[in-house]
Amino acid sequence: MLKKLALSTAVGALAAGSALAQDIDVKLGVLNDRSGTYADLSGEGSAVATRMAVEDFGAAEKGMNVEVISADHQNKPDVGSNIARQWYDVDGVNAIVDVPTSSVALAVADITAEANGVLLDSGAGSTSLTRDQCQPTTVHWTYDTAALANGTGGAVTNAGGEKWFFLTADYAFGHSLEENTMAVVEENGGEVVGNVRHPFPSQDFSSFLLQAQGSGADVIGLANAGGDTVNAIKQASEFGITQAGQSLAALLMFVTDVHSLGTQTAQGLNLTEAFYWDQNDATREWSARFEEEMGSKPTMVHAGAYSATMAYLAAVEELGSAEDGRAVVAKMREMDIDDPLFGKVTVRGDGRAIHDMYLFEVKSPDESEGEWDLYNEISTISGEDAFLPMLDECDFSKS
Amino acid sequence: MERTAPQSTTDPTPDTPMAHQAGMPRLHKVIFAILLAFLIVLPFLVYPVFAMKVMCFALFAAAFNLLLGFGGLLSFGHAAYFGGASYVAAHAAKVWGLTPELAVLCGTLAAGVLGLAIGFLAIRRQGIYFAMVTLAFAQMVYFFSLQAPFTGGEDGIQSVPRGDLFGLIPLEDNVALYFFVLAVTFAGILFLYRIVHSPFGQVLKAIRENEPRAISLGYNVARYKLMVFVLSATFAGLAGALKSQVFQLSSLTDVHWAMSGEVVLMTLLGGMGTIFGPLVGAAIIVTMQNYLATFGAWVTIIQGVIFVIGVLLFREGIVGVISRWIKRPL
Numbered sequence: 001m002l003k004k005l006a007l008s009t010a011v012g013a014l015a016a017g018s019a020l021a022q023d024i025d026v027k028l029g030v031l032n033d034r035s036g037t038y039a040d041l042s043g044e045g046s047a048v049a050t051r052m053a054v055e056d057f058g059a060a061e062k063g064m065n066v067e068v069i070s071a072d073h074q075n076k077p078d079v080g081s082n083i084a085r086q087w088y089d090v091d092g093v094n095a096i097v098d099v100p101t102s103s104v105a106l107a108v109a110d111i112t113a114e115a116n117g118v119l120l121d122s123g124a125g126s127t128s129l130t131r132d133q134c135q136p137t138t139v140h141w142t143y144d145t146a147a148l149a150n151g152t153g154g155a156v157t158n159a160g161g162e163k164w165f166f167l168t169a170d171y172a173f174g175h176s177l178e179e180n181t182m183a184v185v186e187e188n189g190g191e192v193v194g195n196v197r198h199p200f201p202s203q204d205f206s207s208f209l210l211q212a213q214g215s216g217a218d219v220i221g222l223a224n225a226g227g228d229t230v231n232a233i234k235q236a237s238e239f240g241i242t243q244a245g246q247s248l249a250a251l252l253m254f255v256t257d258v259h260s261l262g263t264q265t266a267q268g269l270n271l272t273e274a275f276y277w278d279q280n281d282a283t284r285e286w287s288a289r290f291e292e293e294m295g296s297k298p299t300m301v302h303a304g305a306y307s308a309t310m311a312y313l314a315a316v317e318e319l320g321s322a323e324d325g326r327a328v329v330a331k332m333r334e335m336d337i338d339d340p341l342f343g344k345v346t347v348r349g350d351g352r353a354i355h356d357m358y359l360f361e362v363k364s365p366d367e368s369e370g371e372w373d374l375y376n377e378i379s380t381i382s383g384e385d386a387f388l389p390m391l392d393e394c395d396f397s398k399s
Numbered sequence: 400m401e402r403t404a405p406q407s408t409t410d411p412t413p414d415t416p417m418a419h420q421a422g423m424p425r426l427h428k429v430i431f432a433i434l435l436a437f438l439i440v441l442p443f444l445v446y447p448v449f450a451m452k453v454m455c456f457a458l459f460a461a462a463f464n465l466l467l468g469f470g471g472l473l474s475f476g477h478a479a480y481f482g483g484a485s486y487v488a489a490h491a492a493k494v495w496g497l498t499p500e501l502a503v504l505c506g507t508l509a510a511g512v513l514g515l516a517i518g519f520l521a522i523r524r525q526g527i528y529f530a531m532v533t534l535a536f537a538q539m540v541y542f543f544s545l546q547a548p549f550t551g552g553e554d555g556i557q558s559v560p561r562g563d564l565f566g567l568i569p570l571e572d573n574v575a576l577y578f579f580v581l582a583v584t585f586a587g588i589l590f591l592y593r594i595v596h597s598p599f600g601q602v603l604k605a606i607r608e609n610e611p612r613a614i615s616l617g618y619n620v621a622r623y624k625l626m627v628f629v630l631s632a633t634f635a636g637l638a639g640a641l642k643s644q645v646f647q648l649s650s651l652t653d654v655h656w657a658m659s660g661e662v663v664l665m666t667l668l669g670g671m672g673t674i675f676g677p678l679v680g681a682a683i684i685v686t687m688q689n690y691l692a693t694f695g696a697w698v699t700i701i702q703g704v705i706f707v708i709g710v711l712l713f714r715e716g717i718v719g720v721i722s723r724w725i726k727r728p729l
Contacts, residue, residue, distance in 0.1 A: 035697075035698065035699055071692040072692045072694070072698065073692070074688070074692070074698065075652075076650075076652040077555060077646070077648050077650040077652060078452065078642065078646045078648070078650075078652065078653075079688060079689070079692065081646050081647075081648065082448055082449060082452060082646070082689060083689075083692055085446070085448050086446050086448070086449065089446065090446055102553060102554050103553055103554050103555040103557075103648075103650045103651065103652075106554055106555070106557045106558075106648075107555075107557055107646070107647075107648045107650075110557060110558045110647065110648075126554060128554060133557060133558065170546075171545045171546055171552055171553070172545070172546070172548075172551070172552025172553065172554075173552055173553055200545070
């Protein structure tokens with residue numbers, strides 16, 4: 001599949017008439033959380049994945065000097081935007097990769113547009129990146145909260161989980177996640193039998209879980225994130241909720257969270273991801289190489305950093321320069337990307353990368369054959385169904 | 400000033416006691432002049448946005464130091480004024496379309512009003528209770544910021560326009576904005592200096608040293624405390640409002656309790672109760688956060704180690720130690 005990508009870009013390169021012996025300087029900055037809550041799911045792993053992409057792309061052989069640097073934004077938008085500005089203005093960075101934490105990602109997206117760089121976002125979930133704060137220089141690669149809500153809400157409802165109860169973190173993020181998912185559930189013929197809002201952050205979910213248990217719902221949707229989701233799942237396991245026949249659906253969760261919870265606690269949980277290491281030969285081969293360097297399996301954020309970088313480098317090669325960020329992103333929109341990890345990917349006019357998403361169920365301890373053998377694939381959600389439709393004012397491919 | 404500069408910095412014996420001198424002591428004048436000269440060339444040496452960030456935090460720490468170092472009141476909720484003002488200023492510039500100076504003014508006033516409301520209740524308690532009350536209110540501000548529709552939740556307020564100063568001078572350019580921030584910060588710090596060395600400041604120090612005695616001398620201690628609280632909150636707000644213009648965003652980081660902790664760290668590291676200490680502390684912490692960003696998790700560890708070393712070896716802070724060496728207040 002790598003060959004296909006290389007081939008398609010080579011054909012493009014020929015068509016564009018650019019010589020292979022060209023000397024293109026590219027500098028990539030991996031900006032993410034390397035010390036806080038998202039360090040496991042992004043962190044150094046994304047830098048490793050980006051370097052792997054540079055290597056696999058064969059940048060050196062193609063006459064491209066690609067340098068990868070990285071920094072910790074500490075989940076603070078001011079730190080992140082300061083680094084981003086400095087990277088563009090002083091250090092000559094052409095593209096910034098990863099950037100989890102929506103407040104930082106949105107700040108970096110603005111700066112990127114100003115500096116005419118490229119933001120290859122893998123770690124952030126905010127749909128604003130390609131909607132109300134869309135920029136012609138943003139590529140949002142891996143996932144967004146709407147896709148997760150769509151995936152989990154739609155697929156679980158279709159699989160027979162028709163009555164939903166929501167456990168929602170009481171702030172803007174939780175509300176929007178709940179709202180999105182509710183709409184999807186009802187669209188697919190499901191029914192919302194109740195919801196409860198819990199304070200953010202919360203340690204004790206017992207009373208909320210009892211309400212959920214008593215509601216007669218088939219599915220308990222967890223419209224929260226991070227520590228709240230992990231706590232809720234732990235306590236649900238203590239109450240024996242999944243054993244009693246109700247299932248849990250996490251609306252924002254990563255393989256590293258499931259790994260740290262263990263299959264005993266997390267078994268039966270439904271969740272949507274864009275990538276799982278054990279999907280096919282290509283993902284297994286890549287993940288094994290990743291594990292050699294990092295000591296853990298990659299998350300979808302790591303895989304996204306890899307794939308987005310591959311596509312970016314292909315576009316840069318075709319253009320023969322990384323200087324004009326808008327042009328590079330425009331080139332990325334034109335390409336038919338066949339990625340080893342994400343399969344067929346297209347970058348839409350608003351910068352949203354469209355690819356399949358997958359609904360997974362966490363295996364029981366009996367089924368699981370190893371530390372990282374965590375998911376059963378339940379269904380595939382096509383990119384068109386998973387992601388929100390494009391807003392007209394964000395379609396940068398027109399102008 | 401330049402003629403006397405080497406003389407006063409090398410002379411080890413203190414001249415006439417500061418308290419009896421009218422106006423600003425020569426040493427301080429020299430330091431302020433050197434500082435100003437340094438800050439004028441700074442944007443051409445380092446990245447201007449970074450320099451502006453240092454100045455915003457220097458002003459924030461100086462405002463905090465007014466309350467802690469001179470008023471003897473440890474507030475653990477100064478992020479509320481810093482972040483609150485940053486939200487108001489960002490909203491004013493983005494949604495109401497105000498010019499930068501008016502947006503900053505809005506933010507600053509909002510912080511002052513917030514400081515008045517919180518201070519009015521908090522000064523009724525002392526010591527750790529005071530700190531806890533301020534922390535509790537700051538958490539309330541945090542939750543308000545998390546929930547209120549206009550703050551954008553965890554996305555924050557983004558792409559705040561920098562606008563034109565007085566509707567005339569465009570601030571899009573980093574260097575132009577730098578000199579605006581420099582002017583405001585420097586004026587703010589001079590104003591804080593003036594407060595500290597005014598009769599009002601003397602009374603504050605008296606209250607800090609011995610509150611019952613100040614009461615017995617007939618001072619209305621509660622009123623003084625409230626005033627210094629409001630002043631400190633206002634200047635913290637000024638710093639936050641400036642920061643929102645510099646970074647063109649305002650986010651939950653600014654109202655988070657960790658920000659309240661950071662400003663305590665800056666003040667203690669630089670030297671509590673000194674004029675220049677908070678500036679030094681802010682510069683060190685912000686520089687570390689910026690230049691050590693590539694080391695990831697090490698930033699927080701190094702910060703922690705430096706703080707522990709500071710507490711164990713030089714409890715007066717960096718400037719406090721220097722001040723002791725040269726036997727002059729700084």
